[in-house]
Amino acid sequence: MLDAAMKTQLKGYLERLMRPVEITTFAGDDAKSKDMLALIADIRGLSDKITVTEGADAARVPSFALSSPGQNISLTFAGLPMGHEFTSLVLALLQTGGYPAKVEQAIQDQIRALKGRFRFETYFSLSCQNCPDVVQALNLMAVLNPGIEHVAIDGALFQAEVDARQVMSVPTIFLNGELFGAGRMDAEQILAKIDTGAVSRAAESISAQAPYEVLVVGGGPAGAAAAIYAARKGIRTGVVAERFGGQVLDTMSIENLISVPHTEGPQLARALETHVREYEVDIFNTQVATRLEEVPGGYRVTLASGAALNATSVILSTGARWRKMGVPGEEQYLAKGVTFCPHCDGPLFKGKRVAVIGGGNSGAEAAIDLAGLVTHVTLIEFDKALRADDVLQRKLRSLKNVTILTETRTTEVKGDGSRVTGLACEDRRSGEIREIALEGIFVQIGLMPNTGWLKSTLTLSPRGEIVVDAHGATSLPGVFAAGDCTTAPYKQIVIAMGEGARAGLAAFDHLIRLPVAEKAA
Template sequence: MLDDNLKSQLKAYLEKVTQPFEIVASLDDGAKSEELHSLLTDIVGLTDKISLRTDGTDPRKPSFALNRPGEETGLAFAGIPMGHEFTSLVLALLQVGGHPPKASDEVIDQIKGLEGALRFETYFSLSCQNCPDVVQALNLMAILNPDVHHVAIDGALFQDEVEERQVMSVPSIYLNGEPFDQGRMSLEQILARVDTGAAKREAARLNDKSAFDVLVVGGGPAGAAAAVYAARKGIRTGVAAERFGGQVLDTLAIENFISVQQTEGPKLAAALEEHVKQYDVDIMNLQRAVTLVPAARPGGEHRVQFESGATLSSRTLILATGARWRELGVPGEAEYRNRGVAYCPHCDGPLFKGKRVAVIGGGNSGVEAAIDLAGLVAEVTLIEFMDELRADAVLQKKLKSLPNVEVITGAKTSEVNGDGTRVNGLTYEDRASGERHRLDLEGVFVQIGLVPNTEWLEGSPVELSERGEIITDERGMTSVPGIFAAGDVTTVPYKQIVIAMGEGSKAALGAFDHLIRS
């Protein structure tokens, strides 16, 4: 199952296991069970600290649990955790085996203090770059608290469950048999949901903080670069972010980040956070900005109020709240979100295996999505509003070579159709003739660009463009002295990671210059 190179790497990791434990597998006569048995046999052959039993009675087959002697940890995998989930498997092996997690002592104590039975189930796909964060967080909770149980389920392998529960987006999390949430969540976000007093305690803690010299609002590439450049100047720097990494977390392959030939979004996001942590920067996660209160006088302190109830003050601000996927804004889209309407083909594509789907958008993202999906689904229809595709020529050439892809241009998507439970079609209008057409399908992937996260600035003195982007000058300053902005949230063209980092750095230098001059 594992090649020699991977075995060698895994063997080195397993040397960190200090406590013996056993893997209990539940198998049948199928090919997937044979595949899982081969994987588990490879693992136990690399260390004398782990043993294997194959007499498990879990009705999900193939599956396996990781148990310490005489103790069920409550941690299990249903399926074969390879692909993006191989890291989740390795971490689970290490942590059950006694290797300490990277979580802070405060977070570990919060997990151990949770009360009441919490039985989580997470449906994932092996190609989902968002799923490992959820799987690893819930696994750690199960390891640290005997009242928490978690099973990570490969949705592509357990299609009957996926159909019964109408899971059409991953990661999809259930708690005690009921839907809990969907999409990427950090450990801190999950804890905030199950520990109802956590947000109030955190808000009180933030309200006690003294004013910053530079407060960065947003933790994507622009925000991270701004924090590093500000901290290197020796001034008091803070970062308040809804999720560190921003939209990069939702990006699969990154191949145009200069000097790095290829990486993945979550890896880059983790590297950004680790770099920021090398400096004296106060990082405050799970903070969504809702109100900006500019300084009442020149040289005064600006204030940002957050959804949590916290308020932070700073002599200068750098707004780097980024952008999010643009929605179609047509009837049926909101109603069927995560029930056939999706925005991440890498994450949710495997759930549509053998089905018919549409991709809306003919730019690079849309064409790449159609190419990826064509290898999984029965049919892909790519719908573009303009009369021709806008993607790079090399991508269009690849798209045209695929036999199960149809391209419709000059088409306006007018409605997502469904049966009240899930998507069953899409209606579009031919822009030339005005004629309406309906496509029968099971999934719609929306890839039509970005919209800036500036709703919270409406009504503030910070000037916005007609598209809602923050207008900045050559130093990154907004229309309000002492308030700067950077990244995808601004009018700066070409929304690219490398450009956002440069703009974040520039904004930090601009903020420092403003401080010393005022």
């Protein structure tokens, strides 16, 4: 199952096991069960600390459970955790085997202190780059706390179960049989939802912080670069981030970051955070800024948790989010057929009919990818012609199960109350309204800056972008901005990094020119 190179690499990891690991398999006569048993056999052959036994009466076949003698661990993989989830399997083996997790001790202590019974089930797809974060967080929680169980389920392999539970995006998490959440989450975010009092404790701790010289709002490439450049100047720096890495976490493949031929979004996000943490920077994760106001000596940033932080200067790098269609039914059916990531959610629509909204490169690429999985793809473009590169258009038009509709406007998402059943669209030439029966809608119409909370605070462009000058300065003295939330053209990772560095240097330049008394304040 594993090639020689993967075996060599995995053997090196498994040498770090500090206690025995027991793998219990639940298999049938199907091909996937045979593949799973081959994988487990390969793993067993790489460490004398691993034993394998056959189990019976499993809820899902194929599946396998990990545990350790004397440890009350309930951690199961249903399916074959390859692709993006192979790393999750390796980490689960190491952590079950007693190898310390690279997670802040405070978070580990919070996990261990949780009281009650928590049975988590996570549906993932092997092509989803966000799923491993959820799977790995819940696996760790199952290792650290005997009251927590976790089953990671390959949704493409258990299609009937996915349909019955109406799972239409990944990752989707159930807790004790009830829907818990969908989308990427880390351990901090999961704990915030199940640990009553965690939010208020965090808010109290944050508000107790002394004022910063530079406070960065946003933890994407621009925010990370700004924090690093500010910290390297020896000034007190803090970062507030809803999720460190920002939209990079949702990026499948990155091949244009100079000097890095290829990487993936989550990998780059981890590298960004690791780099920032090499400096004396305070990071406040899972925090959303809601207000920016001037106060004596600088600015105050208020957070959704109720906490507030003061700073002499502020760098805004809040990034952008997927643009929505803004039509009836869209909000109602988000994650119930309306989705944004073809790589993550595409496998859940195998054999079904879908639409892709948007005829740019992203839309064309999504339609091409989906055409290999689904029965039929309808690509809908508002303008008279597609905007995608010619090479993508030629590929798209060569696919027999793709229909292209130009000069067409989506007017409504249709559903039965629990899932998407179709959409209504208008032919802009004739005014005719038609309905298309389908099960999934992939929206690919660009990005919107995360600046709604700043509308009455500083100058924004008609598109909602923060207006900045050549130094990244905004209309407020001492407030700078960088990245996709600004008017700077070309929304690229490498450009955001450069703009973040510029903003960090500009903030430092601003600080050293302040009167001594004002700076001290």
